[in-house]
Amino acid sequence: MKVLVAVKRVIDYNVKIRVKADYSDVDLTNVKMAMNPFCEIAVEEAVRLKEKGVATEVVAVTVGPKAAQEQLRTALALGADRAIHIETDERAESLAVAKLLAKVVEEEQPGLVVLGKQAIDTDNNQTGQMLAALTGLPQGTFASEVAVDGDKVNVTREIDGGLQTIALTLPAIVTTDLRLNEPRYAKLPDIMKAKKKPLDVKTPADFGVEVASKVSLLKVESPAERKGGVKVASVDELIDKLKNEAKVL
Amino acid sequence: MSILVLADLNEGQLAGATAYVIAAAQQIGGDIDVLVAGEGVQAAAEAAAKLDGVSKVRVADNAVYAHQLAEPMGALLVELADGYTHVLASASTTGKNVLPRLAALKDVSQLSDVLAVDSADTFKRPIYAGNAIATVKSDDVLKVITVRTTGFDAVGDGGSATIEAVDTVVDNVQSSFVKQELAESDRPELGGAKVVISGGRGMGNGDNFKLLDGIADKLGAAIGASRAAVDAGFVPNDMQVGQTGKIVAPNLYIAVGISGAIQHLAGMKDSKVIVAINKDDEAPIFQVADYGLVGDLFELLPEIESKI
Numbered sequence: 001m002k003v004l005v006a007v008k009r010v011i012d013y014n015v016k017i018r019v020k021a022d023y024s025d026v027d028l029t030n031v032k033m034a035m036n037p038f039c040e041i042a043v044e045e046a047v048r049l050k051e052k053g054v055a056t057e058v059v060a061v062t063v064g065p066k067a068a069q070e071q072l073r074t075a076l077a078l079g080a081d082r083a084i085h086i087e088t089d090e091r092a093e094s095l096a097v098a099k100l101l102a103k104v105v106e107e108e109q110p111g112l113v114v115l116g117k118q119a120i121d122t123d124n125n126q127t128g129q130m131l132a133a134l135t136g137l138p139q140g141t142f143a144s145e146v147a148v149d150g151d152k153v154n155v156t157r158e159i160d161g162g163l164q165t166i167a168l169t170l171p172a173i174v175t176t177d178l179r180l181n182e183p184r185y186a187k188l189p190d191i192m193k194a195k196k197k198p199l200d201v202k203t204p205a206d207f208g209v210e211v212a213s214k215v216s217l218l219k220v221e222s223p224a225e226r227k228g229g230v231k232v233a234s235v236d237e238l239i240d241k242l243k244n245e246a247k248v249l
Numbered sequence: 250m251s252i253l254v255l256a257d258l259n260e261g262q263l264a265g266a267t268a269y270v271i272a273a274a275q276q277i278g279g280d281i282d283v284l285v286a287g288e289g290v291q292a293a294a295e296a297a298a299k300l301d302g303v304s305k306v307r308v309a310d311n312a313v314y315a316h317q318l319a320e321p322m323g324a325l326l327v328e329l330a331d332g333y334t335h336v337l338a339s340a341s342t343t344g345k346n347v348l349p350r351l352a353a354l355k356d357v358s359q360l361s362d363v364l365a366v367d368s369a370d371t372f373k374r375p376i377y378a379g380n381a382i383a384t385v386k387s388d389d390v391l392k393v394i395t396v397r398t399t400g401f402d403a404v405g406d407g408g409s410a411t412i413e414a415v416d417t418v419v420d421n422v423q424s425s426f427v428k429q430e431l432a433e434s435d436r437p438e439l440g441g442a443k444v445v446i447s448g449g450r451g452m453g454n455g456d457n458f459k460l461l462d463g464i465a466d467k468l469g470a471a472i473g474a475s476r477a478a479v480d481a482g483f484v485p486n487d488m489q490v491g492q493t494g495k496i497v498a499p500n501l502y503i504a505v506g507i508s509g510a511i512q513h514l515a516g517m518k519d520s521k522v523i524v525a526i527n528k529d530d531e532a533p534i535f536q537v538a539d540y541g542l543v544g545d546l547f548e549l550l551p552e553i554e555s556k557i
Contacts, residue, residue: 011377013511013512014511016380016511017377017380017381019381026376026377026381038493093358094349094358094359095352095353095356095357095358095359098353117493118493120377120378120492121376121377122376123361123362123375123376123377123378123492124359124361125345125349125361126349126352126359126361127349129319129345129346129347129348129349129350129353130349130350130352130353130359131353132319132350133323133349133350133351133353133354134353134354137423138319138320138423138424139319139320139346139350139424141319141342141345141346142342142346144486154427157342158342158486158487159342159343159429159487160341160342160343160440160487160495161259161260161429161431161432161487162429162430162431162432162485162486162487163429163430163431163485163486164316164426164428164429165426165427165428165429166318166424166425166426166427167424167425167427168423168424169422169423169424172423177493178476178480178493179479179480179486213358214357214358214387214388214389215358215360215385215386215387215388215389216385216386216388217383217384217385218371218384218385218386219383219384220376220381220382220383220384221381221382221384222380222381222382223375223379223380223381223382223518223519226518226523226537226539227539228536229523229535229537229538229539229540229541230539230540230541231530231535231540231541231542231543232540232541232542234542235542235549235552235553235556236556238524238540238542238553239553239556239557241540242501242522242524242540246501246522246539246540248444248500248501248521248522249468249501249557
C-alpha cells in the first residue's frame, strides 16, 4: 500500500525564540529551521513500513514556502520515494492544511497517512484529526506503536492515564508521538540521490482551497518573566525558605 | 452565547478537569450545557449536574461511546453542536483527540490550549512551547476550543442542573477498542495536584524513583517525570511533564535530577514555586527555579524526607 507522510518546516527544537519588538509575531529572522521532530518520527515510521514490505511507496507532502522543499528533500533522503510541495507564503493553519491534504489523499489514495501529532511552533495538535474527519477516515492519534495487520491497523496511543490500543480499518490516519520510533539520520549518498527524486510543486489554488483563516493573530507577547531565584546552601535552608518565605510548606 | 462543554471522564467518573473548563465557559458568558458521553455514565452526569454555572447536563449513554473513540464522538458532537456558539473541552488527550473532528466537519478552526479568555471571540494561547503567548480572535460562527485547565480556577459544586438524555446513536464500523493499560495510583492526579515532585535522567533508573515516594507522601504530592526519564524506561508515559506531555501549575514543583530543557519547562514553568535539585550547577533548570540546591540527589532526597 502507499503511505503518505505530511511534514512541516518549523524552528529547530533547540532554538530560543524571541518576540518581535512590535508584538506582531515571533522573530524568525536568521533562525535555524528544521523538520518538525514529530514529522521526523512520521517519516521514519513510513520508511520502516516500506522496509518491512508493508508499504510499497512513501510519498512526502508539505504545505509551505519554497524553503520547505528542504524538508521534502530530507524526507526523500530518509527513504521517501517522491514528494509534493504545496507552495504558499501565506500562514496556513491546521484547517487549511487538512483541506489541502484531503485533496492529496483523494488523488493519491494511500492506505495510511502518517503525520506528527503537533508542530512545535503552533502546538495545535489538530491537523491529523481534521484530515481524518474531512476524508471520513478513522484516526489513531499520539501513537507509540503502529502495527498493520491485513486490512486493519492496531495503534497504541499515549493517553493521559497510560496506554490505549485501538484497531482501525484501513485507510486510516495516524499521528505520531515521541516514543513511536527513533528517527535515523540521512546518509550523504542518500542526500545526493534525493536531489534526483521527483518533487512536484502545486499551489492551494490548484486544489481549489482557500488558505485564509477566520482566526486572526492580534498580538504575540512573551510570557510573564519569572523573577530570578536563589541557590540555597543546604536542605535546612531550603526547607526554611519554603516554609517561611515562599510559604508553600 | 451558548456553550456546550464536553465533560472529561475518567473510567466512567467525572474527571476534575471539567470544573476548570466550566470556569473558562463562565468567562465567555452565556448558557452552559455539559455533554456527558460514554457508557454507564449516570454517576458522571449527576456529578456534572452539581457543578456551579451549568444549566443542563445532556447524557449520551451508549456502548458506541464507550472509551470516547474519536469517530463516534465527532459524529455525536456534529449532531449536537447546532444552537451553540462555543464547544469547549479540556486539553486532555480526549479533548485533543475528539474536538478537531468537530471543527473540521463544521468547517471552522479550532483554538487549542486556550489559557485565558479576553472576550467571547478573543483568547490567549501558548505557542512555541509556551515561550510566546498569542492573542487570537476568531470570526468563526462556531468556536471550537480546548482549554488549558491551569489557566483557570475550578468552579464549585453547589449547582443543580437538569439532566436530559440524548438519543443520538451513531454507527461506528471504523474503529474499535482493543485494550488499555492505565496507571493505578493513590496519589493525586498529576494535572491538578497542588504539589508535584518530578524525577529526571539524574534518577538513574526506575527503582530510584522510590526515593521520591516518602517526600510525595509527606507533601501529598503527585509524582512526575521528564521526557528523558520516560524515554529511558524509568517510568511510564503518563508521568511525563512537558510541552507534549502534561502541563502542570502546582503551588510547589520540585524538579529532581532534571536539567531543564525548553520542552520540560513548557510543562511546569507556571508553577507558583519551583525548587530544583541537580548536581550540575549550570543546569538550565536553575534559571527558572526559585530555590536551587546543588548536590547529589541520592544524599539530598533522604535528608529532605527526614526533615520536612
